[in-house]
Amino acid sequence: MRVPAPNDVRVRRHIRVRGQVQGVGFRPFVYRLARELNLAGWVCNDGEGVDIEIEGALPAVAALIARLESEAPPLARIASVEVDELPATGADGFEIKASRQSAAANTVVTPDSVTCPDCLAELFDPANRRWRHAFINCTHCGPRYTLTRALPYDRANTSMAAFGMCAACRAEYDAPHDRRFHAQPNACPHCGPRLSLRDAAGAPLAAVDPLIDPIAETLARLRRGEIVAIKGLGGYHLACDATNAEAVARLRQRKNREEKPFAVMPANAASLAPYADVSAAGRALLESRERPVALLAKRAGCDDKLAGIAPGLGEIGAMLPCTPIQFLLFHEAADRPAGTDWLAAPQDLILVMTSANPGGEPIAREDGEALARLDGIADAYLMYDREIVTRVDDSVMRVSASSDARFIRRARGFTPRAIKLARPGPAVLATGAFLKNTICLTRGDEAFLSQHIGDLDNAPTCGALEQTAQRLMDLLEIEPEIVAHDLHPDFHGTRFAADFARERELKSIAVQHHHAHIAAVAAEHRVTAPLLGLALDGVGMGDDKGIWGGELLQVDGERFNRLGHLRMLALPGGDKAAREPWRMAAAALHALGRGGEIRQRFAQQRAAGAIAMMLDGNVHTPPTSSCGRLFDAAAGLAGVRDIAAYEGQAAMHYEYLAAQYNATHGETPALDGGFILNDDGTLDLLPLLARLADEDDAAHAAALFHATLAEALAAWTARAGTECGLRRVALGGGCFLNRVLGAGLRQRLEMRGFEVLEARLAPPNDGGLSLGQAWVAQQAAVN
Helix, strand or coil: CCCCCHHHCEEEEEEEEEEECECCCHHHHHHHHHHHCCCEEEEEEECCEEEEEEEEEHHHHHHHHHHHHHCCCCCCEEEEEEEEEECCCCCCCEEECCCCCCCCCCCCECCCECCCHHHHHHHCCCCCCCCCCCCCCECCEECCHHHECCCCCCHHHEHHHHCCCCHHHHHHHHCCCCCCCCCCCCCCCCCCCCEEEEECCCCEHHHCCCCCCHHHHHHHHHHCCCCEEEECCCCEEEEEECCCHHHHHHHHHHHCCCCCCCEEEECCHHHHCCCECCCHHHHHHHCCCCCCEEEEEECCCHHHHCCCCCCCCCEEEECCCCCHHHHHHHHHHCCCCCCCHHHHCCCCCEEEEEECCHHHCCCCCCHHHHHHHCCCCCCEEEEECCCCCCCCCCCEEEECCCCCEEEEECCCCCCCCEEEEEEEECCEEECCCCCCECCEEEEEEEEEECCCCECCCCHHHHHHHHHHHHHHHHHHCCCCCEEEEECCCCCHHHHHHHHHHHHHCCEEEEECHHHHHHHHHHHHCCCCCCEEEEEEEEEEECCCCCEEEEEEEEEECCEEEEEEEECCEECCCHHHHHCCHHHHHHHHHHHCCCHHHHHHHCCCCCCHHHHHHHHHHCCCCCEECCHHHHHHHHHHHCCCCCCCCCCCHHHHHHHHHHHHHHHHHCCCCCCCCCCEECCCCCEECHHHHHHHCCCCCHHHHHHHHHHHHHHHHHHHHHHHHHHHCCCEEEEECHHHHCHHHHHHHHHHHHHCCCEEEECCCCCCCHHHHHHHHHHHHHHHHHC
């Protein structure tokens, strides 16, 4: 009897693909592979990912399995491929089956993505039926997370369910070799969503002039200096001409945003040349499919050309067009050229593109909400009639000293992408911090960090926290087994967690703020062994109920030990000192025995005398170890900023001065004798503050402060490492957004033989805190 050669052996395999594999063209991709390799079987979506059965010659089956990962669609992110053998049946033909539900979801929704080059080519082709269609998309691009209601990812489960496809679109959708094969948001000008432009009162301008072109009229209004609310993927932006100083000032006044920087949108990276230095890494970040706001170093003269955009800072935030609507505005400004060559040409149009979130509330999402909340701010509204299901703000990132991208805010383009953990554990809901709130859900060995929610100092944002938690639980079909929250009992996140746990009879865990910062870094690096942690930020309640913020910790899973902290400084007037750096400078002078200088040095502050008396009497001056407040003290002594218009402003300006000084004079050495390592574990920087109190050159003071602080922290960590036998340290907390400090400290720690872990997949600030809370809760459950 003839023995079949390996190439003749017919086999059948069941394949389960998990990860970010729905809404990315994965089923059409599998279909095309199967047809190319002459394989039989089927493919479908379900709640766990993509399910495949194939049958055919062994080499062809092996080739398909290998190519699933090596040639996956651009938006796909495969977490695992599981293959099981089945007996061959002699089946023929290959089909895409209807999606089905499974007992439990084990897949994720794809984040929203920039319009792809193929769609852009059609968008700007006058002969194409989607010429200037503001909602063009395909399986490789467009909205996903923001329009998905439930899994599996099918049109019926999205806000596109309201739009029936015309015959031409249906033909594309059903054609296996078409780029729009099973593209759920597929539509065209005949059957898809429609743009409309409304005036300040919300009245449609088409009622006055039926022939009005919403894009052309929007651009004309922006050119005239008006402020236009523009509906994006995850909410509304407020836009104006960034080169029109009066329009920018009017937007600041109406939005009540005195000095906090605005993001700008140019047509492309080349258009940023007059304003910012765009490195190769910066350009890659700008042009990435996620399209975050990228922080870039300003060029000389930027503040003159873009007055009022980012005052007093060394960087400007810029993002490139992401949606067809945004591309069309710049196409209109370029006089509607045919083709795509214009996309790379510099343009003079540069727009402010800032979140439409008056009063620090969540970004406006619904049309009626936008008309109500932006009344008196927007002069016009560029809207469309497709619902935004999930509110998502823009992500903000910058390129680090090592040329990799780091998060400041993680949102559009990245949420709800999973962060892989070291090992599986119970499902956890973590409710995050008071400021820059996010929530985190875990499922097995995956953590799902929500989009940026905001500061929980107003009712709408508190409501957004609860809505986001429920939304992610529903979408990912996760039923939490444990709830984690901050240690502070009065935060909304803590109260919500307590109510949630009580209603469902779940265990809740309080996680100390700085422990969570270090845990977040450990989580993304999949480290479960003991390590040191430097947690430097503005404020977090300690387990002694004190005001912590400059902590050296030893972390071992759910346990931590406070090895030391920065020397305590008084916080004159409590929380108010965080917005008035001069108060922290006064506290530093008092600690130096120079309290008598306070009244004269800060004579322009009416409260100077009262603050001096409070410090003398130790009245309403709680002690804090906060590194953020140490920055404020140093900046206040230098006269950089007496009153901050927004959180961290003084420290950000101080960092800018340090960077400028070092760029001109070379790296500044640390001050000899600028710190003391005390036997009780405290790090005392009063000698440095004493030197800064008498320094007349603010830029030199800033450079000296950063260098000495980095040296002090490295020496402090090295001593603890020797005592504990640990050579791995995680850096967490908002102070590590400071690139001068971060780069200087990393270099010094590595020179001392430390492995340094930094936040890369989540922000180091409070935006990543929920990830750390979830990790601690999981560790407590599995250990």
